[in-house]
Amino acid sequence: MDSMPNKKKKLHIAMFPWLAFGHMIPYLELAKLMAQKGHHISFISTPRNIDRLPKLTPSLASHIDLVRLPLPHVENLPEDAEATIDVPNNKLPYLKKAYDALQDSMARFLQDSHPDWLLYDYAPYWLPSIARKLGISNAFFSTVTAAFLSFIGSKAHLGERKNPEDFTVPPTWVPFPTTVTMRFFEVMKVFQGGISTDKSDVSEIFRAVEVLDGCDIVAVRSSVEFEPEWLRVLEDLHRKPVLPVGQLPTVVYDNGDETETWLWMKDWLDKQAKGSVVYVAFGSEAKPSQEELTEIALGLEQSKLPFFLVLRTRRGQADTELTELPEGFEERTKGQGLVCTSWVPQVKILAHDSIGGFFTHSGWSSVVEALQFERALILLTFFADQGINAKVLEDKHIGYLIPRNEHDGSFTRDSVAKSLRLVIVEEEGKIYRDKAKEMKALFGDRTSQDRYLDSFLDYLISHSKNICS
CATH class of the missing domain: 3.40.50.2000 (Glycogen Phosphorylase B;)
Known part of the structure; x- marks a missing residue:
């Protein structure tokens, strides 16, 4: 009443x-x-x-x-x-x-x-x-x-x-x-x-x-x-x-004050074919170990797919365990991808037509941002709720989990390359691309x-x- x-x-x-x-x-x-x-x-x-x-x-x-x-x-x-x-x-x-x-x-x-x-x-x-x-x-x-x-x-x-x-x-x-x-x-x-x-x-x-x-x-x-x-x-x-x-x-506010950082990123993305780029970012918390980063980087290179890699090399000034890309990686992949070690406008990147898939840690904010723009998901978990998130997404055929050793969590560059190609370009992975499109109505x-x-x-x-x- x-x-x-x-x-x-x-x-x-x-x-x-x-x-x-x-x-x-x-x-x-x-x-x-x-x-x-x-x-x-x-x-x-x-x-x-x-x-x-x-x-x-x-x-x-x-x-x-x-x-x-x-x-x-x-x-x-x-x-x-x-x-x-x-x-x-x-x-x-x-x-x-x-x-x-x-x-x-x-x-x-x-x-x-x-x-x-x-x-x-x-x-x-x-x-x-x-x-x-x-x-x-x-x-x-x-x-x-x-x-x-x-x-x-x-x-x-x-x-x-x-x-x-x-x-x-x-x-x-x-x-x-x-x-x-x-x-x-x-x-x-x-x-x-x-x-x-x-x-x-x-x-x-x-x-x-x-x-x-x-x-x-x-x-x-x-x-x-x-x-x-x-x-x-x-x-x-x-x-x-x-x-x-x-x-x-997330609401994308177009306030007209595009920064120089975004302009050069957009310029590179504009030159890539629609749905061809794999965007790689593991959130503000996750930092891959040196061994994990090496396999991720070499897997990206091996996939031959254009990539945009956002890299977190340290967590605060007290972090003494700095990680680095394999020797010669950036030189060898100059024509294939971009590496960024500072903050990036993730929502704007995911909204760009050239992005075909998101290689992510399964943090829920990142999942929501990807699916509101119909981006297929390739999942590599690190901690906390991410493992359960990834299994829920896998269970519903919304995301593909990179194969790993169940005991120690190790994975190979081969599994990274094959997983990325499967989800982004191969016929077998069409189910994930279709599901991402279907999820837009639910997440966006x-x-x-x-x-x-x-x-x-x-x-x-x-x-x-x-x-x-």
Whole structure:
């Protein structure tokens, strides 16, 4: 009866993502969409991260407050390190420790501003109880898929899987047959920094399970059309509302101020045949080892396909393990491809007609960006949710996984070259090219995204604890 007036109410929504750009950017995308509907957003992060976010347009800036909470000093955390891109893997536990030390300043901000809703990430396991004490409606907004959250399980399942092998089979709580599991080498990477405790004294799995247990609702960057079965599993596991917010496709703003960097890239792409180029990028977090980079590079060369390789050679100034391309590689492939070691406008590159496929780590933001432009996917996972993402994509024939040794994760230049050619040019790989085209309607449809957003906001308005007209 009261639903029509509710739509006119405007919320104050606070958002607190984990300190990784693969998390902050989807949070910001959702913030922009909610701000466009007239809601007031407090987007909370650390000063350096706020300064590195994409600039807001004036109309959005009037609805989004960028709240800077200084990151507390933690011993062994490099100076100026405020995000995962600033630190090598062995320093990540100290970043988590510093993030956990934001507990008091977050509590003060929430007490002073008392938002209608608080949306937070998987990492601040201490935040649901703070929100509850302050009487603030709160949601875990997951930037990863419902399939990955389902694979983690609930608090009741926390001690059920003790050995790495336990994670290579479908969980007992999944009620349907599935091939979606982690491979042994992927599990071992998670065990090294996630399932067992680390120097932050709190494991990744514990954080996620505590947040899932403590939140009022679970909001997921997903859609019913893409993973209905996993959304149902998630709801059955946690016995609380699970709301997909859509895939949050990236909006390409053509503001006319094309940089020199993009102009020379565009010039090169313009000279390539339509659908011929393989774009290679593994996100802001993943850095291939020297051995992996060598096989990737030589596989690209062997494929004979034109390529655009974005290379991450170090994670922050504290990273002493620099990687480099094989000797003579750039000289030999001068006519075949481009190598870029700095930031690139990924969305603009993926939108270019010359791109035929995306060789990616399976991070969900990259997957969404590729599929909204119909780009076929060749998958090489590194850590976290990527293994499950890749298996879901493989299961649905949307992406092709590069063959690897299941035990140690090694792969060869031959498997790289053959996989790229299969997906981009060969008849056998037409299924992946066709599926990518089919997925555009699901991953890039603005009308569908708007419908999910409206449904989500309607829920927030009608279930806020302290809403006023």
